[in-house]
Amino acid sequence: MDFNLNMNLNEQYGKNKKAAFDKEALYDMLIIGLGPAGLSAALYAKRKGLMVGVVSNKVGGQVVDTTSVENYLGIDFATGEGLVEKFMHHVQTLDVPMLKDADVKSFEKTESGFEVTLGRGEVIKSKTLIIATGSKPRRLGVKGEEAFMGRGVAYCAICDGPLFEGRDVVVAGGGNSAVEAAIDLSKIANSVTLVHRSEFRADQIIIDHLNRQSNVIIHLQTEIQEVFGDGLVSGIKVLDKATGEVRELKVEGLFVEIGYLPNNQLVIDKLDLNNRGEIIVNALNETSMKGVFAAGDVTDTPYKQIIVAASEGAKAALTANDYINRG
Amino acid sequence: MALLNEQLQGQLKEVFGSMKNEITLAVFTKEGDCYSCEETISFMKEIEALSDKISLETYDLEKDSERAGDYNVVMAPSIVILDSDKKYRGVKFNGIPAGHEINSFIPGILEVSGVGEALPEELLAQINALSKPVNIKVFVTLSCPHCAGAVQKAHKLALESDLIDAEMVEAQTFDELSNKFNVSSVPKIVINDQYEFVGNQPLEVFLEEIAKTQ
Known part of the structure; x- marks a missing residue:
């Protein structure tokens, strides 16, 4: 303790x-x-x-x-x-x-x-x-973000991480803050998906650390388009920029760390x-x-x-x- | 093994040195399935040992239901801080105030003992104008650095008015209650189970929401 x-x-x-x-x-x-x-x-x-x-x-x-x-x-x-x-x-x-x-x-x-x-x-x-x-x-500025703020959309991983124990969450962003949030959350959540619209901006030393976590999935060149749910977040829609494919990720939490x-x-x-x-x-x-x-x-x-x-x-x-x- | 290491004990002794009046920690636990009840009692015993001005009373939520009713205690573990007249002043902690919440718990002890700065007069006027009971729940996690600040504010308000009951609720220990109020960001403040806001907001925001209940 x-x-x-x-x-x-x-x-x-x-x-x-x-x-x-x-x-x-x-x-x-x-x-x-x-x-x-x-x-x-x-x-x-x-x-x-x-x-x-x-x-x-x-x-x-x-x-x-x-x-x-x-x-x-x-x-x-x-x-x-x-x-x-x-x-x-x-x-x-x-x-x-x-x-x-x-x-x-x-x-x-x-x-x-x-x-x-x-x-x-x-x-x-x-x-x-x-x-x-x-x-x-900074906020993502996508549909649903505002409505689900405090209802699954969060901006402080160390504060709100424990509330997502054993659940699937997404971290938005590719800088140091995002990667650190993903590492922290990987210890609490069932799975962490890091979604970033371009390439990593984080320091290599912490990207290496992230890559060592077994329950982390990384989607670069991927854009978040919408947050959806019923009262609480149940998923997000993402666009894979390479293929043009739009997919849904079933998650209960979205941690925004985009600067x-x-x-x-x-x-x-x-x-x-x-x-x-x-x-x-x-x-x-x-x-x-x-x-x-x-x-x-x-x-x-x-x-x-x-x-x-x-x-x-x-x-x-x-x-x-x-x-x-x-x- | 002690929960508080020697360094922490020393620091707390020093802080408690500035307590004014005596206080009582009334701790409610329950038998059977009770997450962190044992640790909470151990923690409170260690706190009691650090100052002559702190005494500890332990109760059982069910067996001492009358006493629990006096302080509106409905969960366990729950800690109530009573003043030197053993009066309940609306300062309560549901769940163990460890992690960052030690920074709301220790100020809670000091404030009930009679130290701490007075609130600005304009705010006091608003508090004195209250006519109906107000319950403030502050949902926290133990890893949240600024949650303790919100708990401190709620307790400060409670100390100024007999109508205000302010309680920390550790969201993981009491996950059913947290789910009921859709707590997914902390600190989340719920007033009379009806009005809510998120974040360690200024006292004015607390009072604006409280005004809606009157």
């Missing part, structure tokens, strides 16, 4: 309890997002001596939903959650005030900087902003975005609005990797620091 105790409980309840977030203060830097980009920015900003605060509705961002991380330099293996705990612990040793479980509704430019309005109507003032809102799972969409709701009418909806940033993480910087998965920086997001967060904080010092 495992117990995945969150090491930061002491910082939440105990003797190491951290300073409360001051909603009346004028911040030098307000970071929106508590994933690797936001946390790394917080670390760098605090070390520069800035008055910095973080607002977020999801500690750790997408990393939390990752089973294992094996490509972060210096850490040969960590669970996604374990890595987030290390990040959080590191930042909290510097006593950075954080407002968790808070939605940011909007922000406005003012003479002294920015006013950020939270979901409950409170307004936080800051000289600069770092947008590190990350991304969310991510930027969480750009906050900036959609305010900052320049690319055609994928990602915030356009330059090498200094500046956006199209002065005083607003962005980092991590929400930006057009290529390769959505934890280490990339962390390094971008550091850059954004350093650029913002220069901006503040220049006055």
Whole structure:
């Protein structure tokens, strides 16, 4: 029996309890997002001596939903959650005030900087902003997906996998997340069919691992066309692109792991975005609005990797620091 | 063999050091076919041993049916956290809170003992305006990292109102109940067996759904 105790409980309840977030203060830097980009920015900003605060509705961002991380330099293996705990612990040793479980509704430019309005109507003032809102799972966009969401269509394999014990499931996607989900599910489900519309994008090392599972079937160059069922998912329709044949796969679960969409709701009418909806940033993480910087998965920086997001967060904080010092 | 290793015991002792008042863990099991009843009792004994402020009472779902009725316990194993007056505050766990659910169970103990931050006033006003009983079921799996957050929120709401009863339901242990509510993504939150949503949503979403029951 495992117990995945969150090491930061002491910082939440105990003797190491951290300073409360001051909603009346004028911040030098307000970071929106508590994933690797936001946390790394917080670390760098605090070390520069800035008055910095973080607002977020999801500690750790997408990393939390990752089973294992094996490509972060210096850490040969960590669970996604374990890595987030290390990040959080590191930042909290510097006593950075954080407002968790808070939605940011909007922000406005003012003479002294920015006013950020939270979901409950409170307004936080800051000289600069770092947008590190990350991304969310991309949907397939096929018939039935929406209707069966939470009824067999799932986006978090580690969360929902146990509910499909002994059943037949499909994983959609061909990147690292999809292959890892298929490996995890193969330990629980009766069979796992991986369906991907083109060739694998995943690292060879984990494809080899997938190929060693005896209950995994792989269909590349295959497109999912429809999810069907009666109340709950009972199957999907797929198109074999090589033969043009449409087939039905009888499955009870469909795990969608086909990449991510930027969480750009906050900036959609305010900052320049690319055609994928990602915030356009330059090498200094500046956006199209002065005083607003962005980092991590929400930006057009290529390769959505934890280490990339962390390094971008550091850059954004350093650029913002220069901006503040220049006055 | 201990379920909690030494390192974990040390960490929990430290966390329990910040408990304010005493609490009681009332654990309901049943004879015969009961998945994880034995482990749950062992786990609770180990938790009890980590703090002077925690005491354990064990009951049988059938033999102590009156007591079970007091806390609306209908499943086993089920754990109810009682406050220093041995009052039921609406904080309940159905199924063993192991895996990631230790992160809702430990905060549950701390909150019932009287530590924890107060909710924002606008939310409290909404909670105080309730007039009819509210039951919140949060379906979870033990491998779900953000389910514990949803359970914590439900319990936090329960602590603020005598009308709210909030319970974690471990979906694999209670698969019949999970199937009844078509649980295939977690956390799934079901309010008064009627209104539902999926995901660790903000407290405002919990309250919106709760408002529908009034």
